[in-house]
Amino acid sequence: MIEIKFIPIDYDYFDFEGRNYARIIGRDDKGKRICIIDSVQPFLYAILKPGVNEKKIKELQEKIGKLSIKLPSRTTKVEKTLLEDKNFLGKQVKAIKIFITNYKDAHPIADLLDYEEIEARREYDLSFITKYIIERKLIPLSWYKISGELLTQELGIQNLDVDLAIKVEKIEKIPDLPFKPKILAFDIEADEFEIGKGEILMISLCSDNFKKVLTWKHCTKQDFVECFKNEEEMLEKFLDYVKKISPDILVGYFSDGFDLPYLRARAEKLGIKLALGLDNSQPTFARGRIPSGKIFGIIHIDLFRFIETVYSQYLQSETLGLNEVALELLGESKKEFDHKHSSKMEKEEWKEYFEYNLQDSLLTWKLAEKFLPDMLEFPQIIQEPLFDITRDSMSQLVESYIIHHLQEYNEVAEKRPLHDEIGERMGREKYTGAFVFQPQAALYENLAIFDFTSMYSSVIVTYNLSKTTFLEKKEPGSLEVDLEGEKVYFSKKPGFFPLLLKGIIELRKKYKQELKENPNPITKARSNAFKLIANAAYGYQGFFGARYYCVEAAASTAALARKSILDIIEKIKKQGYNVIYSDTDSIAFLLGNKTKTQTLDFLKKLNSQLPGIMELELEDFFKRGLWVTKRTGEFGAKKKYALITEQGKVKIRGFETVRRDWCQLARDLQNQVLQKILGEGNEKQALLILKKTIKDLKDRTINKEDILIRTQLKKLLSEYKAITPHVIAAQKMKELGMPIDIGMLVSFFIAEVRSEKEKKLVREKVKLPEEKGEYNIDYYLNHQILPAVENIFEVFNVNIKELISGIKQKKLDGF
DNA sequence: GACTTGGAGGTACC
DNA sequence: ACTGGTACCTCCAAGTC
16 A cells, blocks of 8 residues: 555546546656556436335336446446435436446446336436546545555556556545646647648747757757758657656647647658657547547647637737737747748748747747646636646536536536437527617716626526526416516526526635735636636526526526616616616716715615625726717617726727727727827817828828738638628638638738729729739728728717818818 | 618627 | 627628619
């Protein structure tokens, strides 16, 4: 028997004599690499119909106990059954817990449970690792004292590159110890984008005090460059370095979709085994929307995927490419490098190429270090391994959090929806969502904005809305929600979903406070993780793929949120304020003759009247706020406004300034105009800026980057019904042999053409950035610049178009 | 051929 | 297919006169 302190990092399992064993790689407190082998007995539940008598249950247990499945490789039997009292979707039920030999046969065993007394079969669709973590409470990246038997060359650990292997007997939670995983970043360069088509020219590696570029193409005298005879030798050395550095995390950027599959494809072609795993196995690629490259014992992370789901909504970056993200988060860019085919590269260019390649790894490594607190925190909160956490969608994260907390409510897990069920759910009609107030276009002064904290989550908790509390029909004391005529009912008895969410909101509050008092990366990561889960819980209930899907709950959440905000709007009006705007959970109103103190007191009063955990807070006071009309019609536009605080902080929403599908010229101009108007309270200075921009445009002094329009390609070229300018741009790229991918941003500009009469459509004037041609002055004036500022000036009764043509007639300079 | 209108398409807000 | 609905705006496609 030996005893160690252990932190689990990577999980997988294997079969031995027909049974499943968890195999977990981690470290001990001395930094040694440890493998532990453990087992739990797989099981599923048969939930019984109400009122089945004891005798019947006994008989049923006996029948179930005899079930088995014979496969060529193994036989799975029901090994034991237990009768348990459980909760399931708001009901107390009797359930038979059915232990089986091999978890992989849980589904076929469930299919055999075709007995009249059984109402439902559940928990046959949870992964072995998930079940293992729940059963043994061995939470990823958390510390434990493990005792067990030392293993040498036995089951599941043959040729495993670890310092110690233990067959677990006892697991005990201990307080957290310091832990810093070793991170190795990598990046490859190739001439061809298509996976495996070209040669890998170079591979860069970056870790603590370690920077290398491996290449076989060209030998330079840069100290970080290591040269090899051929691609094979370079790949071998890459494997060597990974072994030697022995990282816990191997991180890349887009590496699930590019670097790792490319490495594997090239290795295969060259007859090399890409033995990255601790057991010398090659990476495997799990099927999915995007394949996930898994390396045994080392966590491969594609940082892009984690950032995309968890952080993109908080980033300013318009693309999530390494360059923009690194610039925003690290203040560093990629190296500038003019890509061309390697065969046409000069000596000096190779040097730059190597630096470029190294910089990519360096940025990836720095980003990974930056996100390390989050990467350590999320797996502990969600209770799934880091590998999965960094690839899960938002709904999966929410669902995993739920699944791992069901025990606290003695709840049996609901099943994943089946194919037909998903189809049905997707086909449903949309329900009514949020309320958006019809604003009046104007420049307002002295505003306050109130908003509900985590509004939808608060509504779910306050009114107990969920699949588990949804009632088929009205019951005494139940809550009735009117969904525009159709009535639905919810139990008042707290269900586990709202209770769980209540816990999340409380923790979110606690960690937000903790962050305020003690701001550091850990408290920030924790606070952010809970915020994300809380925010996604509402969408989860309306999501077709959710185990706890419930449109009635989702629609009721939106309906009650609407009711709440309309109620508050009325109260604010009644108090004598002028409400000017509201969207979903926020309300903007004019202070008028009231003071800030009065307004804050009023906020307190409003809060005291709110039900449950609903809470209204002050977002801020604002000096000025601008709302404009829609392009068509005289009404004020919703979801478009600009605000300035007394400290001069500007908040712009919805305007072209913040839209990436407008050219920089129009966006910059609009931004400056908004800033000036908000700062000064009138349009005079702003007009001068407009004048200058028009002059520059007509003088053709505008830079090309500023007139590029960037639009995302959302589907295959052939699937487009309407051939829009960006589709033409993509077609041109394709003809030039450039790679076309779904999701890519297509850049183009609108050029002058010989005959405007023959080429009337915008798409006929599209040119790629590298194509020769002058920008189309008329287009940029009338389709970019003017539309961007027209209705802003209209607020001041200044008609730009008249002004321009009027001035023209008077032959004044500038316009 | 000029003009209108609906909808496809993309992106933002919360 | 991988959280929800609401809203704006451009440009194409197809219809009307």
